[in-house]
Amino acid sequence: MSTQDNNVNVQPEEELSEEKLNEQRQIRREKLKKLQEAGRNPFLQETWDVTAHSMDIKDNFDAMEDQEVSCAGRIMAFRRMGKMAFIDIQDKQGRIQGVVKKDDIGSEEYDWFKTYDIGDIVGVEGIVFKTKAGEISIQVKKLVLLSKSLQVLPNKWHGLKDQDIRYRQRYTDLIMNPEVREMFIKRSVIIHEIKRVLEEDYGFLEVDTPILTTIAGGANARPFNTHHNTLDIDMKLRISNELYLKRLIVGGLDRVYEMGKMFRNEGMDRNHNPEFTSMECYMAYGNMESVMDVTEQVVYKSAMAVNGSPIIKYQGKEFDVTPPWRRLNMADAVKEITGIDFSKIDTDEEARAAAIKYGMDPEDANKWTRGKIIAEMFEDYCEDVPGYLDGPVFIVGHPVEISPLSKRDPEDPRITRRFEAYINGWEIANAFSELNDPIDQFERFTAQQAQLDSGEDDEAHPMDMDFVNALEVGLPPTGGLGVGIDRVIMLITDAPSIRDIILFPTMKPEKGDSPKKAAPQAPLKREEIDFSKVKVEPLFEEDVDFDTFSKSDFRAVKIKECEAVPKSKKLLKFVLDDGTDTDRIILSGIHEYYEPEELIGRTAIAITNLPPRKMMGIDSCGMLISAVYENDGEEGLNLLIVDDQIPAGAKLY
Secondary structure: OOOOOOOOOOOOOOOOOHHHHHHHHHHHHHHHHHHHHOOOOHHHOOOOOOOOOHHHHHHOHHHHOOOEEEEEEEEEEEEEEOOEEEEEEEOOOOEEEEEEEHHHHOHHHHHHHOOOOOOOEEEEEEEEEEOOOOOEEEEEEEEEEEEOOOOOOOOOOOOOOOHHHHHHOHHHHHHHOHHHHHHHHHHHHHHHHHHHHHHHHOOOEEOOOOOEEOOOOOOOOOOOEEEEOOOOEEEEEOOOOHHHHHHHHHOOOOEEEEEEEEEOOOOOEOOEOOEEEEEEEEEEOOOHHHHHHHHHHHHHHHHHHHHOOOEEEEOOEEEEOOOOOEEEEHHHHHHHHHOOOHHHOOOHHHHHHHHHHHOOOHHHHOOOOHHHHHHHHHHHHHOOOOOOOOOOEEEEOOEHHHOOOEOEEOOEEEEEOEEEEEEOOEEEEEEEEEOOOHHHHHHHHHHHHHHHHHOOOOOOOOOOHHHHHHHHHHOOOEEEEEEEHHHHHHHHHOOOOHHHHOOOOOOOOOOOOOOOOOHHHOOOOOOOOOHHHEEOOOOOOOOOOHHHHOOOOEEEEEEEEEEEOOOOOOOEEEEEEOOOOOOEEEEEOOOOOOOHHHOOOOEEEEEOOOOOEEEOOEEEOOEEOEEEEEEOOEEEEEEOEEOOOOOOOOEOO
16 A cells, blocks of 8 residues: 555645646545555445544543543544644534554554545544643544545635535535534524423424415415326415414314424525425414413523523624513504504595505505505515614504404404514514404405405415315414514524525525526427407507617616515516626516526516616616517516527617
8 A cells, every 4th residue: 555645634725726626536536446445445334433522522621531532523634743643523512633643553554544634534532631732632542434525625724605605515514614503503402492482381282284285375475386296286385384283273282383394486585595494383262462472482582592691682783582572553653654644544545545645656556455555555664664673573453454364353353463573674473363253264265365366466365165164163262373483593693694594595506507597498488379369559650759769778688697576476686797797687577477587597688778766675777678468358578588699788779
């Protein structure tokens, strides 16, 4: 066996080039081959008896000094000095130094050991001692290679900093960044504490309900669709587990909860991931106030369990989550921000006029009722006011139009017994005194289904006759609560993005692996059109000044990114290459006609010299060009897609 030291075990101060990285990867494969040829294949190792971990040894050094221990972990540093070497071994608790001497493990074993690399996983047996420099270490008497790392870990000086790579390669992120491991340990502590509070303090029973359903109920959201081949039925991934849990209350399981993944086919941002963790619990013979108390306690005790304090420090802000929390009526919030007093407005017509006067889009406002307008004004004008909903605060008084599953308020049947909990302006919980009147529930489902069928609201709640039947069997008075676990964890751990507290967040596939990137090679979905039924707008007969018209700057743009805008049923957000060095953002209300993924990579046409227009709080800088017509009484639309050979920024004449 050659003992030539051709590995790079001491991390360089500069990042390796791709060529050098490939060279190092090849060297590692050659080392593996030599190990295998010598009958030392590390991948045949099945187990290692671990008797101690790094921090346990350090924290209990007085008791463990001179004791023999067996440890295992990844080599994270390698410093060799002739017949002796120092390695840092990283296990689940942290790092500990191993001192490896040729005389202790034998000449042949030491020669093999010299070929090991940073990233390799080893098992060691040895004696706990403290070096002359005062570092608690293990004097290694036996060392076994348990797994060979064929990749090169990021440079320890530069670390793994690229956020996108960190999310995609979470396994490497966890190795290189101890604070990331600590983050997910805290996540586990929070989840454990929430379950403890529910089970020990309130007597809830944990249950499991279906993820695949035929009706995506319990919330207003767009589901993911799939198909069950054996049954030949379309199915959906759940957007909520509310309706199943309430069926269990009907069945006599008086206090139930479930914590698990929900799936919503909607926009992504720092607070939203398509799959997220939610906890829902239902308390028979309880009400809105009962689960308000549960909300306060799970957040308060989770903060105490992780931080030892009720003060949540998040991104420079502080929130005291000590119960009780403040309450604020939704209509009162709208009055405080907009000045419109809905307590003095009783009709839909008055509400529409007031909303339009304040600045709401007339096309939307004229379709809505008084209650829907209150809810939309709260969402549009109150939620984003800096500091206004920092809380913690419970928003109460939700209109019945947006609360299809909650009881009406006996003092004002226009609103419901519902609250949403806010911290840092984020909604972290939603709760009701649950609607248990089957006739009222059927009527609300009917109204929601009509909105769904008409296309007025593609997130309206569908009819669920089995759930109505369950209510007819009899649901006792019940308090129900849903908590966004990921957002609570973000707050308590001071994580800037939801992706930081999800081990494997949803990511767009990398270039070369992405079906979206391949989309331009496939034709857009086409449907046969009977042009005898198509009507187009008459051509303008009035002449337009040529010089004035030519001021409109029509450009070819490449669609780099496209996603649905959160809280909007119509808008798609486009990130465009317009031939400059700066991305152009344009919002377009064409989600009814296109899904985002089918447009990524396409070449479209846009007017690029329009003044920015704010839409859903986002500046839209231009307009994408579409062809609009009427087809058999319904509006049709086609985004103007052109040949991909046209370069970004090409001007239309």
